[in-house]
Amino acid sequence: xxxxxxxxxxxxxxxxxxxxxxxxxxxxxxxxxxxxxxxxxxxxxxxxxxxxxxxxxxxxxxxxxxxxxxxxxxxxxxxxxxxxxxxxxxxxxxxxxxxxxxxxxxxxxxxxxxxxxxxxxxxxxxxxxxxxxxxxxxxxxxxxxxxxxxxxxxxxxxxxxxxxxxxxxxxxxxxxxxxxxxxx
Amino acid sequence: xxxxxxxxxxxxxxxxxxxxxxxxxxxxxxxxxxxxxxxxxxxxxxxxxxxxxxxxxxxxxxxxxxxxxxxxxxxxxxxxxxxxxxxxxxxxxxxxxxxxxxxxxxxxxxxxxxxxxxxxxxxxxxxxxxxxxxxxxxxxxxxxxxxxxxxxxxxxxxxxxxxxxxxxxxxxxxxxxxxxxxxx
Amino acid sequence: xxxxxxxxxxxxxxxxxxxxxxxxxxxxxxxxxxxxxxxxxxxxxxxxxxxxxxxxxxxxxxxxxxxxxxxxxxxxxxxxxxxxxxxxxxxxxxxxxxxxxxxxxxxxxxxxxxxxxxxxxxxxxxxxxxxxxxxxxxxxxxxxxxxxxxxxxxxxxxxxxxxxxxxxxxxxxxxxxxxxxxxx
Amino acid sequence: xxxxxxxxxxxxxxxxxxxxxxxxxxxxxxxxxxxxxxxxxxxxxxxxxxxxxxxxxxxxxxxxxxxxxxxxxxxxxxxxxxxxxxxxxxxxxxxxxxxxxxxxxxxxxxxxxxxxxxxxxxxxxxxxxxxxxxxxxxxxxxxxxxxxxxxxxxxxxxxxxxxxxxxxxxxxxxxxxxxxxxxx
DNA sequence: TATGAATGAGCTTTCATTCAT
DNA sequence: GATGAATGAAAGCTCATTCAT
Numbered sequence: 001x002x003x004x005x006x007x008x009x010x011x012x013x014x015x016x017x018x019x020x021x022x023x024x025x026x027x028x029x030x031x032x033x034x035x036x037x038x039x040x041x042x043x044x045x046x047x048x049x050x051x052x053x054x055x056x057x058x059x060x061x062x063x064x065x066x067x068x069x070x071x072x073x074x075x076x077x078x079x080x081x082x083x084x085x086x087x088x089x090x091x092x093x094x095x096x097x098x099x100x101x102x103x104x105x106x107x108x109x110x111x112x113x114x115x116x117x118x119x120x121x122x123x124x125x126x127x128x129x130x131x132x133x134x135x136x137x138x139x140x141x142x143x144x145x146x147x148x149x150x151x152x153x154x155x156x157x158x159x160x161x162x163x164x165x166x167x168x169x170x171x172x173x174x175x176x177x178x179x180x181x182x183x184x
Numbered sequence: 185x186x187x188x189x190x191x192x193x194x195x196x197x198x199x200x201x202x203x204x205x206x207x208x209x210x211x212x213x214x215x216x217x218x219x220x221x222x223x224x225x226x227x228x229x230x231x232x233x234x235x236x237x238x239x240x241x242x243x244x245x246x247x248x249x250x251x252x253x254x255x256x257x258x259x260x261x262x263x264x265x266x267x268x269x270x271x272x273x274x275x276x277x278x279x280x281x282x283x284x285x286x287x288x289x290x291x292x293x294x295x296x297x298x299x300x301x302x303x304x305x306x307x308x309x310x311x312x313x314x315x316x317x318x319x320x321x322x323x324x325x326x327x328x329x330x331x332x333x334x335x336x337x338x339x340x341x342x343x344x345x346x347x348x349x350x351x352x353x354x355x356x357x358x359x360x361x362x363x364x365x366x367x368x
Numbered sequence: 369x370x371x372x373x374x375x376x377x378x379x380x381x382x383x384x385x386x387x388x389x390x391x392x393x394x395x396x397x398x399x400x401x402x403x404x405x406x407x408x409x410x411x412x413x414x415x416x417x418x419x420x421x422x423x424x425x426x427x428x429x430x431x432x433x434x435x436x437x438x439x440x441x442x443x444x445x446x447x448x449x450x451x452x453x454x455x456x457x458x459x460x461x462x463x464x465x466x467x468x469x470x471x472x473x474x475x476x477x478x479x480x481x482x483x484x485x486x487x488x489x490x491x492x493x494x495x496x497x498x499x500x501x502x503x504x505x506x507x508x509x510x511x512x513x514x515x516x517x518x519x520x521x522x523x524x525x526x527x528x529x530x531x532x533x534x535x536x537x538x539x540x541x542x543x544x545x546x547x548x549x550x551x552x
Numbered sequence: 553x554x555x556x557x558x559x560x561x562x563x564x565x566x567x568x569x570x571x572x573x574x575x576x577x578x579x580x581x582x583x584x585x586x587x588x589x590x591x592x593x594x595x596x597x598x599x600x601x602x603x604x605x606x607x608x609x610x611x612x613x614x615x616x617x618x619x620x621x622x623x624x625x626x627x628x629x630x631x632x633x634x635x636x637x638x639x640x641x642x643x644x645x646x647x648x649x650x651x652x653x654x655x656x657x658x659x660x661x662x663x664x665x666x667x668x669x670x671x672x673x674x675x676x677x678x679x680x681x682x683x684x685x686x687x688x689x690x691x692x693x694x695x696x697x698x699x700x701x702x703x704x705x706x707x708x709x710x711x712x713x714x715x716x717x718x719x720x721x722x723x724x725x726x727x728x729x730x731x732x733x734x735x736x
Numbered sequence: 737t738a739t740g741a742a743t744g745a746g747c748t749t750t751c752a753t754t755c756a757t
Numbered sequence: 758g759a760t761g762a763a764t765g766a767a768a769g770c771t772c773a774t775t776c777a778t
Contacts, residue, residue: 169326506713741778754763
């Protein structure tokens with residue numbers, strides 16, 4: 001039943017958007033009575049939080065996997081980006097809800113999510129051991145924002161540029177940064 | 185009167201946030217009656233749209249200026265980024281509303297805004313005439329997303345990195361990209 | 369409109385009882401929309417509070433008058449009691465709501481009301497100057513409770529005793545007390 | 553099981569008050585399922601009614617005993633009042649529920665209770681055989697209301713008067729009434 | 737033109753009660 | 758008998774919008 005509610009919540013979220021998701025709509029979609037929602041969740045926010053938490057957890061898993069599986073690949077940057085795009089394209093609907101409809105500061109999980117990705121990239125950088133990039137955390141912070149915005153932007157507001165070009169250019173951007181001499 | 189309403193709307197937006205901005209609060213702030221709002225605007229959304237459009241227009245001006253004034257500077261990338269940060273820091277309140285509270289798809293002007301910046305960067309790239317960066321529109325698109333997310337992120341969620349380092353690293357990122365050989 | 373709402377609230381209170389008085393019923397009775405209630409009152413409780421406050425104020429006036437007008441009458445105790453019964457019988461409906469349906473501690477005005485009557489009786493006792501009743505406040509406290517319960521009881525749960533007998537006996541009770549030697 | 557439910561109902565009534573007593577809380581307290589309540593009681597009201605009926609029965613017993621045990625005491629009025637206060641103070645929690653939280657007309661047993669006390673006092677009066685008090689039922693009715701309100705008031709809203717004084721004055725009130733000449 | 741009182745659909749939440757197991 | 762998940766009517770309240778003045 002929890003699953004039924006979450007599935008209905010997810011559905012309504014996708015169809016109606018965050019603002020227009022109401023408990024009664026969720027109940028109708030789940031084909032249960034409004035009262036039943038409150039046997040499993042303390043309030044409406046808890047339902048949506050969990051829908052989004054699940055998505056974020058799943059996405060985090062996929063992204064972690066994208067990083068880890070490609071760490072040692074030839075052309076690891078390019079293949080990681082490709083895997084990242086796959087991960088984001090996996091559920092573009094919820095990705096859109098998170099990025100376009102959710103009040104950005106709504107769920108503390110968002111910040112946590114970004115922080116974990118930060119760590120992941122930091123680790124990846126350290127692992128690659130390219131000595132040129134000195135302030136590792138700063139580099140990680142900038143790379144995370146860059147990769148996030150370019151890949152998410154590609155998925156949600158597809159530009160008139162084909163996928164391969166985006167991957168090419170983003171790869172070049174990152175490679176250029178990693179190779180560049182640390183002191184200008 | 186339109187000005188009065190917009191000023192009131194802006195005020196309420198800053199103080200209460202997007203979600204908690206109600207027509208009655210705007211009317212009170214503007215010292216007019218709620219009914220009068222509807223003589224000048226079709227609905228609440230139109231008021232907020234215009235408040236935000238104005239902000240976006242102003243920001244666009246500032247950003248254009250940041251680009252144009254620094255096109256020929258020595259170290260033009262670095263100085264443009266600095267000017268860009270200045271522009272964004274100029275009204276962090278509304279920047280935050282736009283980025284953290286606004287349902288992203290609320291105003292179609294947002295997309296338009298980004299498109300215009302795209303053009304600007306494209307022009308800048310062409311002007312610089314660095315031949316290495318071949319698919320100019322793709323390069324512009326990626327650079328816009330990168331610069332936007334890094335600078336806005338710096339202003340709204342200040343990382344534990346000082347301003348100079350952010351400028352340094354972002355400059356290096358962009359320079360590295362521009363210098364990199366176009367064909368890998 | 370405030371009057372209309374209060375009148376409707378009073379009506380519903382009388383017909384349905386305190387517990388079953390709902391905002392929607394008040395709105396229907398007042399022939400206005402539920403939202404309009406909230407232009408004039410902050411919440412449901414405020415409406416009922418004011419209905420009851422008005423009744424209590426009016427009752428207090430009547431009771432004060434009953435005391436004051438009869439202070440110097442021949443047989444002042446008896447005539448005061450008669451006037452008191454008149455006052456209570458004036459709006460037995462709301463009296464019943466106050467005594468039978470209102471959670472006793474609901475409105476702080478109740479306690480205040482009783483306190484003011486306490487003072488009134490104390491004053492009356494002092495004025496009569498019967499020296500026999502020594503601990504004046506204690507005497508007042510006991511007399512207030514006695515008179516209140518007997519008169520209210522007569523109005524709300526009419527016993528098989530005629531009005532005159534009740535007045536006779538209550539008068540005798542009070543007179544006997546006032547005359548009795550202070551030290552037994 | 554009935555006992556378990558009643559005990560739980562009593563507990564919840566004391567801790568949460570009449571309004572906030574819900575069937576689910578009773579079920580939890582009784583460590584049974586909400587459905588089981590309806591095997592033994594037709595509805596929620598019936599449970600609370602019975603809890604209160606039991607209290608009223610027990611109180612009636614105690615009061616009867618207070619009267620009977622003191623009928624032939626020296627100073628029987630005073631000692632009866634003392635015993636009465638003891639009885640009421642025995643379970644001030646439920647007394648408060650009955651007097652302060654219960655919609656007065658909730659249980660018809662309340663009226664019945666008062667009627668039985670009426671009878672008791674009538675009998676006591678007849679037994680005492682003081683000939684002066686003529687309309688016995690009227691006298692009983694008035695005395696019951698008086699004694700009830702003074703003693704209950706003392707227990708539930710303790711006035712700034714010590715117990716002894718209250719007993720003194722109430723005794724004096726009653727004695728004065730009983731001694732007073734029947735025809736004024 | 738300006739008003740602002742009035743609207744009413746819509747919201748989230750509660751809880752006494754039922755009934756298939 | 759006992760369960761407890763499911764119910765759903767009803768509650769109090771909000772606020773963007775309208776329209777008679």
